[in-house]
Amino acid sequence: MNLHEYQARELLKAAGVPMLDGGVAATADEVHAIASRIGGTVVVKAQVHAGGRGKAGGVKLAKTPAEAKEVAARILGMTIKGLVVQKVLVVPAADIASESYVGLIMDRESQRPLFMVSSAGGIDIEEVAAKTPEKIHRLAVDPRFGLMPHQSLGLALKLYQDFNQVRAAARMMEQLYSVFMANGASLAEINPLATTSDGKVLALDAKISIDDNELDRRPDLAALRDESAEEPSEVTARKANLTFIKLDGNVGCVVNGAGLAMATMDLVKYYGGDPANFLDIGGSSNPEKVVNALKIITADPSVKVILFNIFGGITRTDDVANGIVTATRQFKVDLPIVIRLTGTNEKEAVKILEGVGMKALNDMDEAVKQAVALAKGAK
Ligand code: GDP
Ligand code: MN
Numbered sequence: 455m456n457l458h459e460y461q462a463r464e465l466l467k468a469a470g471v472p473m474l475d476g477g478v479a480a481t482a483d484e485v486h487a488i489a490s491r492i493g494g495t496v497v498v499k500a501q502v503h504a505g506g507r508g509k510a511g512g513v514k515l516a517k518t519p520a521e522a523k524e525v526a527a528r529i530l531g532m533t534i535k536g537l538v539v540q541k542v543l544v545v546p547a548a549d550i551a552s553e554s555y556v557g558l559i560m561d562r563e564s565q566r567p568l569f570m571v572s573s574a575g576g577i578d579i580e581e582v583a584a585k586t587p588e589k590i591h592r593l594a595v596d597p598r599f600g601l602m603p604h605q606s607l608g609l610a611l612k613l614y615q616d617f618n619q620v621r622a623a624a625r626m627m628e629q630l631y632s633v634f635m636a637n638g639a640s641l642a643e644i645n646p647l648a649t650t651s652d653g654k655v656l657a658l659d660a661k662i663s664i665d666d667n668e669l670d671r672r673p674d675l676a677a678l679r680d681e682s683a684e685e686p687s688e689v690t691a692r693k694a695n696l697t698f699i700k701l702d703g704n705v706g707c708v709v710n711g712a713g714l715a716m717a718t719m720d721l722v723k724y725y726g727g728d729p730a731n732f733l734d735i736g737g738s739s740n741p742e743k744v745v746n747a748l749k750i751i752t753a754d755p756s757v758k759v760i761l762f763n764i765f766g767g768i769t770r771t772d773d774v775a776n777g778i779v780t781a782t783r784q785f786k787v788d789l790p791i792v793i794r795l796t797g798t799n800e801k802e803a804v805k806i807l808e809g810v811g812m813k814a815l816n817d818m819d820e821a822v823k824q825a826v827a828l829a830k831g832a833k
Pocket of ligand 1: 508553658
């Protein structure tokens with residue numbers, strides 16, 4: 455789950471990370487009020503779950519409250535990477551002397567929290583990573599000991615020469631690490647970590663993602679979820695207990711089990727198609743789950759074909775077949791459906807489907823090939 459910048463700032467601020475106080479607003483008038491209170495030049499920043507807001511025009515400086523209001527009226531309601539801006543953060547503008555990058559992720563390879571820091575921070579960090587990876591310094595932290603002083607100082611020395619700044623940055627890395635660990639984050643990032651012309655080190659942007667598995671035991675974090683800022687189909691799927699991730703292709707996939715879902719997407723790609731989603735209806739599926747899955751998939755206008763790939767173990771294939779039949783009775787499914795199923799209660803499932811004139815395939819390759827061909831034909 456992604457946090458908004460203003461939410462991530464709260465967590466970092468509570469840990470002592472230095473930053474400039476501001477306010478969050480949903481209307482241009484509120485922005486005027488906050489800018490008046492702050493006085494002087496402010497930055498108005500779009501609050502959406504997307505990076506690159508600066509480049510997209512979602513981060514703007516304003517010299518007066520009137521200008522802040524004007525800028526906010528433009529930013530509120532604008533779309534950045536498919537997400538509509540509903541709130542803005544208003545903070546005093548810092549007089550930036552340099553921009554560094556400090557990030558912390560849960561790294562699968564080292565199986566540890568991994569720091570990445572670079573003195574080439576700011577809006578082009580992706581380009582730095584791609585073109586001059588040697589400018590990014592990495593350090594995996596042993597969680598048994600935490601981030602030790604020599605390690606945080608070592609990282610900070612990659613960023614600054616001035617020892618006051620080195621010490622300040624090292625402290626901020628320790629604070630970032632504690633926030634990351636205490637909140638079950640999968641990512642925590644400050645970019646830019648800026649120095650100002652008077653020598654201070656400040657966090658000017660904050661990004662934190664919380665591991666979804668953390669949320670059951672942390673209602674305080676779960677309460678930070680902003681559903682209005684998330685992909686609508688993923689919100690619906692979560693509520694229906696389906697594991698769903700929207701992708702860019704046009705082959706809608708309904709599969710049981712995460713492993714089979716991955717294998718199905720691989721096979722769709724292998725035969726030249728593109729999956730429209732990852733969807734795992736789970737182990738013990740009931741017909742209702744299938745109905746919900748079909749609702750979500752058919753709501754996506756880019757889907758051209760629906761591919762079922764069901765391996766019946768605990769999942770009963772007749773449950774899935776009943777779900778398909780129920781769904782097609784409840785609402786009109788205007789798309790071709792390719793069904794592959796095998797395993798528990800397969801004979802019953804085939805009978806149920808044949809009863810409504812639908813065919814079930816047994817072979818996974820065959821089903822995926824058909825689905826890809828149908829998707830191509832539809833273009
Ligand atoms: P992002 O593009 O989504 O990462 O948004 P950021 O919050 O990182 O802002 C993008 C860029 O806007 C920064 O890299 C800065 O160059 C600029 N910026 C942000 N805050 C300030 C500020 O207080 N003063 C000045 N001068 N520039 C800022
Ligand atoms: Mn940033």
